[in-house]
Amino acid sequence: MNGLGWTLSLALGAWTIALIVGTLVGVARTLPRGILPRLGRVYVETFRNIPLLVQMFFWYFVLPELLPVRVGMAIKQMDPPWGSFVPALICLGLFTAARIAEQVRAGIQALPSGQMQAASALGFGQGNMYRLILLPQAFRIILPTLTNEFMTIFKNTSVALTIGLVELTATAREINENTFRTFEAFGVVTIVYLVIALLAWQIMHRIERAAQLPALAGGGARP
Amino acid sequence: MIEINSVSKSYGSFQVLKNCSASIARGEVVVICGPSGSGKSTLIKTVNGLETIDSGEINVGGFRLAPEVTNVAALRRSVGMVFQSFELFPHLTVLSNVTIAQTKVLKRSKAAAEEKARSLLARVGLSAHIAKHPAQLSGGQQQRVAIARALALDPEVMLFDEPTSALDPEMVNEVLDVMTGLARQGMTMVCVTHEMGFARSVANRVLFMDGGEIVETAAAAAFFDAPRSERAKAFLAKILKH
Numbered sequence: 001m002n003g004l005g006w007t008l009s010l011a012l013g014a015w016t017i018a019l020i021v022g023t024l025v026g027v028a029r030t031l032p033r034g035i036l037p038r039l040g041r042v043y044v045e046t047f048r049n050i051p052l053l054v055q056m057f058f059w060y061f062v063l064p065e066l067l068p069v070r071v072g073m074a075i076k077q078m079d080p081p082w083g084s085f086v087p088a089l090i091c092l093g094l095f096t097a098a099r100i101a102e103q104v105r106a107g108i109q110a111l112p113s114g115q116m117q118a119a120s121a122l123g124f125g126q127g128n129m130y131r132l133i134l135l136p137q138a139f140r141i142i143l144p145t146l147t148n149e150f151m152t153i154f155k156n157t158s159v160a161l162t163i164g165l166v167e168l169t170a171t172a173r174e175i176n177e178n179t180f181r182t183f184e185a186f187g188v189v190t191i192v193y194l195v196i197a198l199l200a201w202q203i204m205h206r207i208e209r210a211a212q213l214p215a216l217a218g219g220g221a222r223p
Numbered sequence: 224m225i226e227i228n229s230v231s232k233s234y235g236s237f238q239v240l241k242n243c244s245a246s247i248a249r250g251e252v253v254v255i256c257g258p259s260g261s262g263k264s265t266l267i268k269t270v271n272g273l274e275t276i277d278s279g280e281i282n283v284g285g286f287r288l289a290p291e292v293t294n295v296a297a298l299r300r301s302v303g304m305v306f307q308s309f310e311l312f313p314h315l316t317v318l319s320n321v322t323i324a325q326t327k328v329l330k331r332s333k334a335a336a337e338e339k340a341r342s343l344l345a346r347v348g349l350s351a352h353i354a355k356h357p358a359q360l361s362g363g364q365q366q367r368v369a370i371a372r373a374l375a376l377d378p379e380v381m382l383f384d385e386p387t388s389a390l391d392p393e394m395v396n397e398v399l400d401v402m403t404g405l406a407r408q409g410m411t412m413v414c415v416t417h418e419m420g421f422a423r424s425v426a427n428r429v430l431f432m433d434g435g436e437i438v439e440t441a442a443a444a445a446f447f448d449a450p451r452s453e454r455a456k457a458f459l460a461k462i463l464k465h
Contacts, residue, residue: 117273118310122324123299132327136314213314214356
């Protein structure tokens with residue numbers, strides 16, 4: 001079950017990238033002025049409007065050609081499976097980041113504007129205001145949609161087989177080609193995906209429960 | 224303490240503040256009243272820079288605010304503000320609500336901040352509730368926490384923007400009592416409020432606003448007993464009828 005290992009590392013690695021980049025872009029989109037909100041918009045529209053498969057091909061086939069020759073060669077000569085894993089990781093991370101950025105933005109904008117005013121009136125700078133006041137509330141609001149995103153990223157890892165990463169689905173295909181036991185091969189993989197999804201849901205459900213505030217049923221922001 | 228000089232502000236073509244000037248001395252309690260939409264809340268929010276101004280200038284305890292001044296962090300440390308809808312931070316406990324700005328903005332130690340918070344929460348009568356979250360408190364209790372939160376930074380001026388308007392009638396007095404106590408201790412206060420009883424008994428002066436202008440400034444008793452302007456007379460006749 002080597003394929004399972006690659007699926008899990010790809011999903012968790014990409015999730016880490018997506019959370020960090022997605023939060024930064026989401027915050028940038030809510031800033032009052034400057035160039036950052038516009039850059040954030042460009043990022044989101046680019047990464048969520050191009051099919052994941054096309055993006056996967058871009059990172060694997062096109063990017064090494066665009067970089068300086070030496071860097072491009074170094075990427076192409078990475079040993080398998082790293083030559084597929086790294087582009088897949090970047091691709092899935094940045095793709096999911098665009099989706100998370102939109103959720104973070106929505107979460108921040110769902111907060112009453114008075115929260116920002118109250119934080120400003122107490123002398124908080126922008127960094128502290130987001131870190132201590134706005135984001136902790138925004139994440140509580142968007143936890144249910146993040147759960148959905150977290151479950152999706154495991155399923156999206158299967159697209160990496162198109163650039164040669166032998167993850168779970170590719171493993172099933174190999175077994176099928178070697179043994180012709182189609183039903184067993186894909187049956188097992190189906191169940192494994194299902195179990196992963198249920199585990200992912202369990203983890204997020206526990207986080208949701210732990211983050212819930214007393215006397216606030218949905219973790220909303222209104223007093 | 225506060226000097227407001229010829230301040231004007233517009234939202235697009237709508238002028239919310241028209242050439243407003245006022246002067247508030249240290250230790251004075253001033254109530255701003257007037258019909259809704261008259262610019263009261265906007266005016267009070269210009270004093271700590273929450274609303275920018277288009278022209279004129281404001282001096283608060285030596286800090287000069289003008290249209291081109293954008294760094295107002297130093298000003299906000301010396302001006303506390305209480306909002307109509309409390310705006311406590313719902314994800315923090317009552318105690319953390321009162322300590323967070325002390326530790327993160329003023330860089331006080333956690334122990335010093337908590338000691339200060341406990342004494343302020345005791346002063347507003349909420350010692351029993353420090354471990355709760357805001358949503359577990361009544362509106363009046365939340366507003367008293369909000370007052371303690373603002374006082375925690377040792378402000379020289381306190382601004383109140385309709386602090387009792389969102390409260391059930393039976394909770395209004397508990398908040399007004401805290402405000403009265405503050406006034407008695409010599410805090411400089413500017414309050415936008417419709418509580419005319421509070422204005423009459425606690426305020427030194429009343430600023431009456433209408434249509435973005437400060438129409439009348441008078442000692443509290445004089446304003447209620449003998450308003451000079453027609454607009455103030457009409458306003459008082461409406462709100463004091465019942």
